[in-house]
Amino acid sequence: xxxxxxxxxxxxxxxxxxxxxxxxxxxxxxxxxxxxxxxxxxxxxxxxxxxxxxxxxxxxxxxxxxxxxxxxxxxxxxxxxxxxxxxxxxxxxxxxxxxxxxxxxxxxxxxxxxxxxxxxxxxxxxxxxxxxxxxxxxxxxxxxxxxxxxxxxxxxxxxxxxxxxxxxxxxxxxxxxxxxxxxxxxxxxxxxxxxxxxxxxxxxxxxxxxxxxxxxxxxxxxxxxxxxxxxxxxxxxxxxxxxxxxxxxxxxxxxxxxxxxxxxxxxxxxxxxxxxxxxxxxxxxxxxxxxxxxxxxxxxxxxxxxxx
Amino acid sequence: xxxxxxxxxxxxxxxxxxxxxxxxxxxxxxxxxxxxxxxxxxxxxxxxxxxxxxxxxxxxxxxxxxxxxxxxxxxxxxxxxxxxxxxxxxxxxxxxxxxxxxxxxxxxxxxxxxxxxxxxxxxxxxxxxxxxxxxxxxxxxxxxxxxxxxxxxxxxxxxxxxxxxxxxxxxxxxxxxxxxxxxxxxxxxxxxxxxxxxxxxxxxxxxxxxxxxxxxxxxxxxxxxxxxxxxxxxxxxxxxxxxxxxxxxxxxxxxxxxxxxxxxxxxxxxxxxxxxxxxxxxxxxxxxxxxxxxxxxxxxxxxxxxxx
Numbered sequence: 051x052x053x054x055x056x057x058x059x060x061x062x063x064x065x066x067x068x069x070x071x072x073x074x075x076x077x078x079x080x081x082x083x084x085x086x087x088x089x090x091x092x093x094x095x096x097x098x099x100x101x102x103x104x105x106x107x108x109x110x111x112x113x114x115x116x117x118x119x120x121x122x123x124x125x126x127x128x129x130x131x132x133x134x135x136x137x138x139x140x141x142x143x144x145x146x147x148x149x150x151x152x153x154x155x156x157x158x159x160x161x162x163x164x165x166x167x168x169x170x171x172x173x174x175x176x177x178x179x180x181x182x183x184x185x186x187x188x189x190x191x192x193x194x195x196x197x198x199x200x201x202x203x204x205x206x207x208x209x210x211x212x213x214x215x216x217x218x219x220x221x222x223x224x225x226x227x228x229x230x231x232x233x234x235x236x237x238x239x240x241x242x243x244x245x246x247x248x249x250x251x252x253x254x255x256x257x258x259x260x261x262x263x264x265x266x267x268x269x270x271x272x273x274x275x276x277x278x279x280x281x282x283x284x285x286x287x288x289x290x291x292x293x294x295x296x297x298x299x300x301x302x303x304x305x306x307x308x309x310x311x312x313x314x315x316x317x318x319x320x321x322x323x324x325x326x327x328x329x330x331x332x333x334x335x336x337x338x339x340x341x342x343x344x345x346x347x348x349x350x351x352x353x354x355x356x357x358x
Numbered sequence: 359x360x361x362x363x364x365x366x367x368x369x370x371x372x373x374x375x376x377x378x379x380x381x382x383x384x385x386x387x388x389x390x391x392x393x394x395x396x397x398x399x400x401x402x403x404x405x406x407x408x409x410x411x412x413x414x415x416x417x418x419x420x421x422x423x424x425x426x427x428x429x430x431x432x433x434x435x436x437x438x439x440x441x442x443x444x445x446x447x448x449x450x451x452x453x454x455x456x457x458x459x460x461x462x463x464x465x466x467x468x469x470x471x472x473x474x475x476x477x478x479x480x481x482x483x484x485x486x487x488x489x490x491x492x493x494x495x496x497x498x499x500x501x502x503x504x505x506x507x508x509x510x511x512x513x514x515x516x517x518x519x520x521x522x523x524x525x526x527x528x529x530x531x532x533x534x535x536x537x538x539x540x541x542x543x544x545x546x547x548x549x550x551x552x553x554x555x556x557x558x559x560x561x562x563x564x565x566x567x568x569x570x571x572x573x574x575x576x577x578x579x580x581x582x583x584x585x586x587x588x589x590x591x592x593x594x595x596x597x598x599x600x601x602x603x604x605x606x607x608x609x610x611x612x613x614x615x616x617x618x619x620x621x622x623x624x625x626x627x628x629x630x631x632x633x634x635x636x637x638x639x640x641x642x643x644x645x646x647x648x649x650x651x652x653x654x655x656x657x658x659x660x661x662x663x664x665x666x
Contacts, residue, residue: 067559068559068563069559070560071556071560072563200560200563200564200567202561202563202564202580203557203560203561208579210576212567238552240552241549241550241551241552242549242550242551242555243548243549243550244546244547244585247550247555247558247559248377248378248379249511250559251375251377251379251555251558251559251562251563252379252508252510252511253510253511254559254562254563255376255508255518255559255562255563255565256508256510256518258563258566258567259508259518259520259570260518268518271510271516272510277552277555
């Protein structure tokens, strides 16, 4: 195989009680990428459509991730990358993760899989570092593994795949205002009170248990974030009214996707997701901001290979 | 039934990554209590053996817990309590929890169970408040429910019962020095860094997942505490060498039980527990402190009714 075409999906990180550790993979939205073997060594990004992003491999998350993989292999092999972006950069649903994960996934396939999906997270994470200013894996992990993932630690990387309750459904709304991850990180405090930290890990432990037991009531009780959301939600128009409206029609939880401005809701079943969709749509339509909104099951597969 | 005799077991709270939320119930060590109906209303503690503890119901955790239950029922019924303490107060293995949980369990049985075990946690927790200076449920919950429990929150109380992997075994060592919970709480900082808080909830989430998946390697990687242990371990003789020796012979984790001075290790299987027992025994014997040490499976039943 000399060339591969893939779909690299969007993802939601920082799921309420799981700041910096929990993420899940989305279905309908994602980038397409073509990766092909080249005669010259190293990585070249030869085309990017859909977004203004640098072709320079040192300044592009896909390039940095791809080079990290090739450096580990100490290979002289070379690859060309074409990126067709559908995920807007700075939207909070893992735009850079899709590019970084897609690049290493594609190259790994063309090399007959020298690395496991877990190992690829390391390289993709290096790409992510360029976008966010710090190393984190809570978007690249669910994109590479599919489903819901917990990043126990990034040093060294240790990712746990969590079960996905059958009816769990996400609603994502992306208000078209840009919020760079690096800025959203700046408003996070360096310290938290012990009291709030204990609440957060109590909620996270309970949420993990609820995923295993398919206990939707417990998911609802534990999808809380009193640490990051109170600060970051101030940057998102109508956050509190969107949250209240979503919960009022049955959302299990509602929070900021990644570092925003996108928001997510989780529901039990598609019917409730449609009600949440309508509730969000009504509020955000009324304030004159351009936005996108869609419903997605949790994507169990992650990146997928497309036919030529 | 006019009288009931029960065994109320010891327990381990603050399991490494689960400070203030995770606890498990022990098997071999516990108090015995006799609770009987009385003609006069209210609660009387008529006998305490094995420890110097106040008979005054307002100053005894069993009395406070029992009164909380009777107040909720608005009943004129009365009960006498006899307590035969085997768990040393201030040892860090839930001495006050055993008394508080035992009292409400016994009275509830004599009243034909108006409350569920989950509901009893509320009353037992009120008793615990007297001992620790703050409301917490991470000892009373495993004593009343059995097994391993996660206290998501205490306001209102919300406790999740977690699965117990079959081979999970505990080793407990109690150095006979007293450390009051209220003092051990004082040395805990009011704030933690965001970085360490994230590590802690990553570890807790992973540990909960590992219990469901019976993944002993992941339990071992996630049984860490970089928040409370670095402070409290300074109060415990030979903590670091006990920890290293336990891990060297295969312990999955080693940490402070409750607020100390007892320490716990968790192992996969009794054989490894015996090696940990020997390793701890050798070190602590050499420093001339009186101590107790024992091996226990996780007690799935919790409090048990004894024959007359």
